[in-house]
Amino acid sequence: MNFEKIKQARYILEQTSHSLKVQALNAMADNLLSCKDSILKANALDLQNATHLSVAMRERLALNESKIELMAKSVQEIASLPNPLGQILKGWQSESGLRIEKVSVPIGVIGVIYESRPNVTSDSASLCFKSGNVCILKGGKEAKESNMSIAKILQDTLKKFSLPSECISVLQDYSRESVLEFIKQDKYIDLLIPRGGEGLISFISQNATIPTLKHDKGVCHLYIHKDSLLEEAIKIVINAKTQRPSTCNSIETLLIHKDIAPSLLPLLYSALKEKGTQIKASQGVQELLPERVEDLESEDFSKEYGDNILNIAIVEDLESAIEHINTYGSKHSEGILTRDIRSAEKFLNEIDASCVYLNASTRFSDGGEFGFGAEIGISTNKLHARGPVGLEGLVTYKYKIYGDWQVRG
Amino acid sequence: MNFEKIKQARYILEQTSHSLKVQALNAMADNLLSCKDSILKANALDLQNATHLSVAMRERLALNESKIELMAKSVQEIASLPNPLGQILKGWQSESGLRIEKVSVPIGVIGVIYESRPNVTSDSASLCFKSGNVCILKGGKEAKESNMSIAKILQDTLKKFSLPSECISVLQDYSRESVLEFIKQDKYIDLLIPRGGEGLISFISQNATIPTLKHDKGVCHLYIHKDSLLEEAIKIVINAKTQRPSTCNSIETLLIHKDIAPSLLPLLYSALKEKGTQIKASQGVQELLPERVEDLESEDFSKEYGDNILNIAIVEDLESAIEHINTYGSKHSEGILTRDIRSAEKFLNEIDASCVYLNASTRFSDGGEFGFGAEIGISTNKLHARGPVGLEGLVTYKYKIYGDWQVRG
Known part of the structure; x- marks a missing residue:
């Protein structure tokens, strides 16, 4: 040079x-x-x-x-x-x-x-x-x-x-x-x-x-709160996981509040199956699925699949979801689905990530979607x-x- | 930890x-x-x-x-x-x-x-x-x-x-x-x-x-253009060098346009002498001073003295001053003294430094002076x-x- x-x-x-x-x-x-x-x-x-x-x-x-x-x-x-x-x-x-x-x-x-x-x-x-x-x-x-x-x-x-x-x-x-x-x-x-x-x-x-x-890397999450809309939640999960699984803003792990899991999981399961998603399920999730899928191991929580594979786990409450995401997330894009203002704000404020979403797909983390025109990339810098x-x-x-x-x- | x-x-x-x-x-x-x-x-x-x-x-x-x-x-x-x-x-x-x-x-x-x-x-x-x-x-x-x-x-x-x-x-x-x-x-x-x-x-x-x-480090410069006010220029040089020589925003080198050097240097010399400043002068400057001082060596241009020592050199024109500063400066604080708008803007635009001054002392590079309240420091980062x-x-x-x-x- x-x-x-x-x-x-x-x-x-x-x-x-x-x-x-x-x-x-x-x-x-x-x-x-x-x-x-x-x-x-x-x-x-x-x-x-x-x-x-x-x-x-x-x-x-x-x-x-x-x-x-x-x-x-x-x-x-x-x-x-x-x-x-x-x-x-x-x-x-x-x-x-x-x-x-x-x-x-x-x-x-x-x-x-x-x-x-x-x-x-x-x-x-x-x-x-x-x-x-x-x-x-x-x-x-x-x-x-x-x-x-x-x-x-x-x-x-x-x-x-x-x-x-x-x-x-x-x-x-x-x-x-x-x-x-x-x-x-x-x-x-x-x-x-x-x-x-x-x-x-x-x-x-x-x-x-x-x-x-x-x-x-992007290890992104969606958390479905107990009061989430059902059909809309399924649409967002499908988009965030399957629209382009190789991208960094696709989710790796879905966390579901224990109260909504029984009504959500059977519907979500068929939707994911239709898209060919490979599910890794925690024990609690397995019990609510119509058939047995692969077991979720704790090391899976840190993986960036870049592929049509999804971890699904049940959480006790919003606080556990936040703690999980702040532990395993790569501070890229994280979302909550809820109708409750206070839960939404708590999530958006307490999650440490460059993009935090309420009721939208994490796939929107993109210079074009943000209206920036050309994009140099999605920075995982803090500075x-x-x-x-x-x-x-x-x-x-x-x-x-x-x-x-x-x-x- | x-x-x-x-x-x-x-x-x-x-x-x-x-x-x-x-x-x-x-x-x-x-x-x-x-x-x-x-x-x-x-x-x-x-x-x-x-x-x-x-x-x-x-x-x-x-x-x-x-x-x-x-x-x-x-x-x-x-x-x-x-x-x-x-x-x-x-x-x-x-x-x-x-x-x-x-x-x-x-x-x-x-x-x-x-x-x-x-x-x-x-x-x-x-x-x-x-x-x-x-x-x-x-x-x-x-x-x-x-x-x-x-x-x-x-x-x-x-x-x-x-x-x-x-x-x-x-x-x-x-x-x-x-x-x-x-x-x-x-x-x-x-x-x-x-x-x-x-x-x-x-x-x-x-x-x-x-x-x-x-x-x-702060290797800062003042450049005195040919049309500068004289008395005001001397006040600014004295302030920028001697008010607190140990600070990073004090100047190390003074560049003087060749046309103004003969009228400026004798006056400046007595002002600096009064403040006990140790001068290192280029050949051209020596000729205009009432007595011989230390010779300026080219390696002096890169030094941060942190002390009451000043390099003085003469330049042919604005362009040479800009080139000199972009070569030796540490991109901290650099100033021009002039009454001419075009020369001022050329200097402010072409000098690569975090603070570029027109007709003011470089000593103003300070969080307090800028109105920021407390200061963490003066960053020499570009990012x-x-x-x-x-x-x-x-x-x-x-x-x-x-x-x-x-x-x-």
């Missing part, structure tokens, strides 16, 4: 106007479309070398025309979002008569580390570019030809706008040593965004000296940005202080 | 009302005053064991009646600040009809690591307590009796309000191994705040796996909190989402 050139690029990009960035992004989208063939050719090479990968991994890696069109569309959408920079977030006059403005500015240099999906290249590059940040992309080795081909198209577009190609940089050394060195460059890189599985995230957490915006993160997670602020020749007394 | 008890304390504290916390804080202040003697006794023990320390270190460590009164006053002031929790920072209705509220909540458990000043014990404990966070305090070994005595008084007050004493916990093992283990407890501790010298900060940055709110940090740097947020039984389509 030529960090000197990256630093120069960063100062140029910070001073580039929003309208020029929008033009450049739209041109990037156009060029992705017009260079479809070269991207597909590069992708074919990756796939050719990827015979050792699983079918699922190959699917993530594989591009086709419509996937490239989606990539371009996403870049256009990012172009059309409001400018996150130069916003006066707060402003006031101090006692000494200084006018203080708290203004949003780029973070600087962002390292994005990801795995096999090539679309993350154009997504991350355009989110960073839009927010005035230089990015250094480090994709998966298995996608290197595809990623380089996409990055090259974006870099060529930058040049046409007289912007340094280092605004979108690529780390091309895929060795573990090189990555380890990369995540310790806190002198040059201001933020790391790892996008990938648990292994990647934990490797980075343990070794990076650069601050990290983590998207860690800086928490929950679904839009462009505003990619900016910081500075204080601009306007004096009239004051000194401190 | 009994992390199980700390976790329990944390949930209790999160649900404790603001008015009870205010009462407890005021009682803590009263008890610090009424237990003055026992604090002074403990402090005498520390001083007795501290024969190996420098005079400056012993001064920091030593308490007296008026210092304890200041400690108590600071706790009272923190009690009187507005509640930083439960603020609805944003609220809106999503496309699916969900009502989303972004609400400020405590971060959780905060580790504070500091050096010899015992007042940091009561300051940090009350700031964390006010913001609903459990703190774990790790002070300097040389102050252990004083710190324990202060912490004990605060803990005894907590008990009187039926709050767990673990809300204010103390790490009593001072070995390096124990600290190293402590800063890797990311499962139990949400944030680390190191308050101390460069050595401490860099040890923590390199080794902690817990996110850190850093208060790193989460930057610049002077008040209580709002000790909170995070959660999304409370109110549905009407919606599922995601």
Whole structure:
């Protein structure tokens, strides 16, 4: 990495106007479309070398025309979002008569580390570019030809706008040593965004000296209180578990108040069966089901299945539900179904999670659903940005202080 | 550390009302005053064991009646600040009809690591307590009796309000191994705040796996543009360098536009001489001074003197000043003195620092001067909190989402 050139690029990009960035992004989208063939050719090479990968991994890696069109569309959408920079977030006059403005500015240099999906290249590059940040992309080795081909198209577009190609940089050394060195460059890189599985995230957490915006695991819960509506509860459980079981905002465990379990469970059971959900049931739940299912073991409570598998357990009361969730949850998305205001507020206040839901599916934890437009991810950080993160997670602020020749007394 | 008890304390504290916390804080202040003697006794023990320390270190460590009164006053002031929790920072209705509220909540458990000043014990404990966070305090070994005595008084007050004493916990093992283990407890501790010298900060940055709110070094600059007022400029330089040279917001280097240097330097020289400032001058500056001073070496540009020493250099133009500051500055506080709007805005926009000043002393970078009330420190982080940090740097947020039984389509 030529960090000197990256630093120069960063100062140029910070001073580039929003309208020029929008033009450049739209041109990037156009060029992705017009260079479809070269991207597909590069992708074919990756796939050719990827015979050792699983079918699922190959699917993530594989591009086709419509996937490239989606990539371009996403870049256009990012172009059309409001400018996150130069916003006066707060402003006031101090006692000494200084006018203080708290203004949003780029973070600087962002390292994005990801795995096999090539679309993350154009997504991350355009989110960073839009927010005035230089990015250094480090994709998966298995996608290197595809990623380089996409990055090259974006870099060529930058040049046409007289912007340094280092605004979108690529780390091309895929060795573990090189990555380890990369995540310790806190002198040059201001933020790391790892996008990938648990292994990647934990490797980075343990070794990076650069601050990290983590998207860690989602062990989410729904708790059905004794007074919940029945049919609506079943609809929400089905949505939260089966709509897209691989997502981090799908639930892993359903907790049911003991009073409502007898009327709810038989109905819920048939609904889940219809969706092919594999149930793991506690002893109390087993007794209320029409047939025996797999037993729920206590270690299941910590698992993120990423699959159509659901733990079901009965709790004595709201307090036990809260305690259970605060013990096993990953502080991502947690919901209660109830008609009672006091129980609802107790749950929403006492659960420690980035998103707490009353009478809605946890699947709504998403930048798009929140109305943020593009999403960088769902942060499991407690600092800086928490929950679904839009462009505003990619900016910081500075204080601009306007004096009239004051000194401190 | 009994992390199980700390976790329990944390949930209790999160649900404790603001008015009870205010009462407890005021009682803590009263008890610090009424237990003055026992604090002074403990402090005498520390001083007795501290024969190996420098005079400056012993001064920091030593308490007296008026210092304890200041400690108590600071706790009272923190009690009187507005509640930083439960603020609805944003609220809106999503496309699916969900009502989303972004609400400020405590971060959780905060580790504070500091050096010899015992007042940091009561300051940090009350700031964390006010913001609903459990703190774990790790002070300097040389102050252990004083710190324990202060912490004990605060803990005894907590008990009187039926709050767990673990809300204010103390790490009593001072070995390096124990600290190293402590800063890797990311499962139990949400944030680390190191308050101390460069050595401490860099040890923590390199080794902690817990996110850190850093208060790193301040290498600050003033740049005097060619059209600056003269007398006012001298007043500001004197203030920014000599009012309290040991602070991080004092300047280390003064850059002067070549056109104004001949008229400014002789006047400035006598003003600085009067204040006993030791000047290090570049070749061009030497030529304009009435007598020879120490030569400025290029490595001086990176030093944080913390003392009444000032580098002075001449620059060709505004651009060179900006480049110099972005190269050597520590992104803390940087100022320009000018009457020209365009030059001012260029400087304020292009300098990468948490506080950028027009026509004012950098010494204003301070929570109190900004109007934040109590200050946790001046953050050199780019993420989460930057610049002077008040209580709002000790909170995070959660999304409370109110549905009407919606599922995601």
